[in-house]
Amino acid sequence: MSDVKTPSKLEKVLASGHQAVTSECGPPRGSDAGEIRNKAEMIRDHVDAVNITDNQTSVTRLCSLASCIHLKSMGIEPVLQMVVRDRNRIALQSDILGAASFDICNILCLSGDHQAFGDNAQGQNVFDIDSMQLIQTVRRMRDEGRFLGGDEIHRPPRMFVGAAANPFADPFEIRVPRLAKKVAAGAEFIQTQCIYNLEKFEQWMAQARDRGLHEKVAILAGVTPLKSAGMAKYMKNRVPGMDVPDEVVKRMSGVAKEKQAQEGIDICVETIQRLKEVEGVRGFHVMAIEWEQKVPEIVERSGLHPRPELD
Amino acid sequence: MIVAKPKPVEEVIESVSGFDRILLVGCNECVTVCEAGGRKEVGVLASALRMHFMNQGRNVQIDEVTLERQCDREYLEEIRNRIDQYGAVLSLACGVGVQFMAETYFQTPVLPGVDTCFMGVTEERGLWSERCxxxxxxxxxxxxxxxxxxxxxxxxxxxxxxxxxxxxxxxxxxxxxxxxxxxxxxxxxxxxxxxxxxxxxxxxxxxxxxxxxxxxxxxxxx
Structure with missing residues (x-):
């Protein structure tokens, strides 16, 4: 196995040459940890690691860190998602240490949706550093064992550092330069926005390969099964930075309502099967939003099960 | 410039309703350019207030003046000899001017007549946007x-x-x-x-x- 820098299982799976599978769970809007535990339980045998979202869409939820600790206690490997919207550099570094104290060893560095979309639209935001600088911050803490302020960290965090990439947002001409920037900042894995426009994604991957980025960072292709034609239309028209081609909407609308969910799963499986063959795609990030019970079927039918057992 | 917008007149009325003699003070700088607190807006607001109090049967004296700036002491001094005649100053300057007025005339209530928004530009008449x-x-x-x-x-x-x-x-x-x-x-x-x-x-x-x-x-x- 090539050299790994952290105890992360996700890093090991990727280093051993397997295509990795991650998924994500959203914490509950209350303090019942059972909800997050149940979701994670449904997918534990079908993924290498589980992202825990950080107040996604700016709606207040049980925190990502506590949820990650619950998963860790169940023997499931969490990926701590951390947005820079709500915390300044003191709080971010402090939470990274908190996570490291529980040996949480994956982090995904994000900007976060603007709070205007959430349940506290009148709240202040922070954006002390940006997602790119959060990547740099974690790498500095890990590799140099130093805080941003320069002081030494006793027992530095050992985290495999990830970032998001959206191949579909505008302006398209800087989407690959932006990926290059995240790699330069220190990102070791990438989870992409949900892919429905395969041609555009493949074009993005080709440009990434031209610059050799696929060899410097493990790109996990993001997929989300559509539950209904309505969801397809909503994602197409209402979700910023989402690219759902007309053919996909048409295909979902073309089947009877009670069969649309199955059609959505089929599209998702077909997407994974096609992207598995794309050079530089090192795995998949399956985001089944409030539909975790479908992850096992998607992973199995895509030929990604069983997951590798590594020590 | 500093861009401001007029406060809703109801809010202004509520804030000044306890006073019988009010000096309405405009500013000839940024708030004049963004048409929120210059001489013209002072005149319009003064008329609205007079009409409101008249309809209520109240005798409220409302005087108008527009200073070159409210963020410089020398211009604020121009009203020193008459400030004692008023129960309150209603300033249509930005938040900077309102505060400097309050610091200068410590014993007189100074109330804001505009909401100060940002530093920005006039994109076209009636449309301003932030730049700094x-x-x-x-x-x-x-x-x-x-x-x-x-x-x-x-x-x-x-x-x-x-x-x-x-x-x-x-x-x-x-x-x-x-x-x-x-x-x-x-x-x-x-x-x-x-x-x-x-x-x-x-x-x-x-x-x-x-x-x-x-x-x-x-x-x-x-």
Whole structure:
């Protein structure tokens, strides 16, 4: 196995040459940890690691860190998602240490949706550093064992550092330069926005390969099964930075309502099967939003099960 | 300039309703340009207030004056000899002027007549937009002359977030994505490669984060 820098299982799976599978769970809007535990339980045998979202869409939820600790206690490997919207550099570094104290060893560095979309639209935001600088911050803490302020960290965090990439947002001409920037900042894995426009994604991957980025960072292709034609239309028209081609909407609308969910799963499986063959795609990030019970079927039918057992 | 907008007249009425003699003070600078607190707006608001109190059967004296500026002591001094005649001053200057007026006339209640919004430009008559947040350390040389602090909703320093769509910000179709503008401008200037330079983590101590700020210059002080 090539050299790994952290105890992360996700890093090991990727280093051993397997295509990795991650998924994500959203914490509950209350303090019942059972909800997050149940979701994670449904997918534990079908993924290498589980992202825990950080107040996604700016709606207040049980925190990502506590949820990650619950998963860790169940023997499931969490990926701590951390947005820079709500915390300044003191709080971010402090939470990274908190996570490291529980040996949480994956982090995904994000900007976060603007709070205007959430349940506290009148709240202040922070954006002390940006997602790119959060990547740099974690790498500095890990590799140099130093805080941003320069002081030494006793027992530095050992985290495999990830970032998001959206191949579909505008302006398209800087989407690959932006990926290059995240790699330069220190990102070791990438989870992409949900892919429905395969041609555009493949074009993005080709440009990434031209610059050799696929060899410097493990790109996990993001997929989300559509539950209904309505969801397809909503994602197409209402979700910023989402690219759902007309053919996909048409295909979902073309089947009877009670069969649309199955059609959505089929599209998702077909997407994974096609992207598995794309050079530089090192795995998949399956985001089944409030539909975790479908992850096992998607992973199995895509030929990604069983997951590798590594020590 | 500092852009302000008039407060709703109901709010102004409520704030001045306890006084019988009110001096309405306009400012001839920014708030005149953005048509919120100049001589004209002072006249309009004074008429509205007079009419309101007359309809109520109240005899309230409302006088008008517009000063050259309310952020300079010398102009504020122009009303010193008459300030004692009034129960309150209603200032249509920005928040800076209102405060300097209150500091200057410590015993007189000074009330704001406008909401101060931002530092910005007149895009066209009736449309103003933000350009600067006074962070105290200008980054425009790096960003094609377009400010990511004031114009990006997340003040990102390293490029657009995933929500940038067709040149617009995820917040609103009426809001341009600052990073689209920056990329367009860098492209125009033949400097798109600059985009890939990682921006250093910003020192916010020169911004609001560092506490109330002062600029002290020995070369100018007398």
């Amino acid at each position: 947040q006074g962070c105290g350390q200008c980054v425009l040389a790096r960003t094609g002359g377009i400010c990511p602090v004031s114009r990006c909703a997340k003040r990102l320093f390293n490029g657009p977030c995933g929500g940038s769509t067709r040149g617009k910000c995820e917040l609103s179709k009426d809001l341009e994505c600052a990073w689209q503008l920056i990329i367009d401008r860098l492209t125009e200037l033949g400097r798109l490669d600059d985009y890939e330079e990682l921006a250093p983590i910003k020192d916010w101590s020169t911004e609001r984060a560092g506490g109330p700020r002062r600029v002290e210059r020995e070369d100018v002080r007398q």
